[in-house]
Amino acid sequence: MSHIIAIANQKGGVAKTTTAANLGIGLAREGRNVLLVDCDPQGSLTVSLGYSQPDELDMTLTDLLAGVLMDKPAAPEQGILHHAEGVDLIPANISLSGMETSLVNAMSREKVLKQYLDTVKKEYDYILLDCMPSLGMLTVNTLAAADGVIIPVQAQYLSAKGMEQLLQTVGKVRRQINPKLKIAGVLLTMVDQRTNYAREVSDLLRRTYGGKVRIFSTDIPHSVRAAETSAEGKSIYLHDPKGKVAQAYAQLTKEVIQLEKQREKHSPEQSR
Numbered sequence: 001m002s003h004i005i006a007i008a009n010q011k012g013g014v015a016k017t018t019t020a021a022n023l024g025i026g027l028a029r030e031g032r033n034v035l036l037v038d039c040d041p042q043g044s045l046t047v048s049l050g051y052s053q054p055d056e057l058d059m060t061l062t063d064l065l066a067g068v069l070m071d072k073p074a075a076p077e078q079g080i081l082h083h084a085e086g087v088d089l090i091p092a093n094i095s096l097s098g099m100e101t102s103l104v105n106a107m108s109r110e111k112v113l114k115q116y117l118d119t120v121k122k123e124y125d126y127i128l129l130d131c132m133p134s135l136g137m138l139t140v141n142t143l144a145a146a147d148g149v150i151i152p153v154q155a156q157y158l159s160a161k162g163m164e165q166l167l168q169t170v171g172k173v174r175r176q177i178n179p180k181l182k183i184a185g186v187l188l189t190m191v192d193q194r195t196n197y198a199r200e201v202s203d204l205l206r207r208t209y210g211g212k213v214r215i216f217s218t219d220i221p222h223s224v225r226a227a228e229t230s231a232e233g234k235s236i237y238l239h240d241p242k243g244k245v246a247q248a249y250a251q252l253t254k255e256v257i258q259l260e261k262q263r264e265k266h267s268p269e270q271s272r
């Protein structure tokens with residue numbers, strides 16, 4: 001059974017992409033088959049995995065979605081890159097921003113990404129979708145395709161209004177398009193461990209959304225070593241293996257695996 005997880009927050013710079021890369025590679029290091037999908041026309045995930053010129057790639061997510069729209073599905077494996085650290089990647093570049101417009105006029109427009117992923121998901125244990133910083137049609141497509149959402153937030157800049165909007169969108173997609181969509185959890189990122197601020201924010205989140213959303217017990221600490229990886233083409237596990245961010249992402253990986261095990265136990269009919 002494959003788990004599809006969207007990593008979403010309409011705010012930029014909260015570590016969505018960093019989390020997609022390092023959680024994805026973390027899952028691969030635990031022996032899982034992982035596909036990462038760059039769903040942001042900025043192509044930051046693509047760049048951070050070492051494809052420094054995404055605009056020069058022959059095939060990206062845009063072509064795979066266009067294939068669905070034109071009823072000309074891509075051949076299996078087509079457009080899927082293999083990263084040295086054991087994950088597969090569907091890259092993106094600026095052409096994806098044109099797709100956002102095409103989707104608006106498409107039939108079943110919210111489910112185009114899902115239709116594509118349905119053709120490859122049997123190959124993977126986990127598919128992680130790195131969202132763009134908006135709640136537009138591409139992000140709605142990721143939510144329509146996902147089983148769970150991970151919401152990275154930067155504690156210092158937590159926006160209650162932004163969080164409310166995101167939760168509303170998730171709720172709306174759940175009611176209208178994808179009843180199985182769950183919030184896997186909120187992930188506190190870039191936490192300055194010298195202050196108690198992260199604790200206060202996670203307490204505040206728990207009070208405000210009481211029981212509605214899980215806060216991951218793993219926080220991701222702030223570290224310049226993590227910021228360096230965006231240009232390196234490799235994960236934090238290789239860049240700074242003994243550092244606190246590598247440890248945190250490894251721990252988050254275990255938490256995510258644990259969560260899925262619990263979920264399978266509670267819905268045995270789905271895991272068959």
Ligand code: ADP
Nearest residue numbers: 012013014015016017018221222223226227230
């Ligand atoms: P998003 O995808 O939400 O826009 P990114 O993953 O691109 O966010 O991260 C935004 C910036 O913060 C990037 O420059 C990234 O390298 C940096 N960053 C991410 N995680 C950390 C961390 N734990 N400590 C310090 N900087 C980080």
Ligand code: MG
Nearest residue numbers: 016017040044
């Ligand atoms: Mg990003």
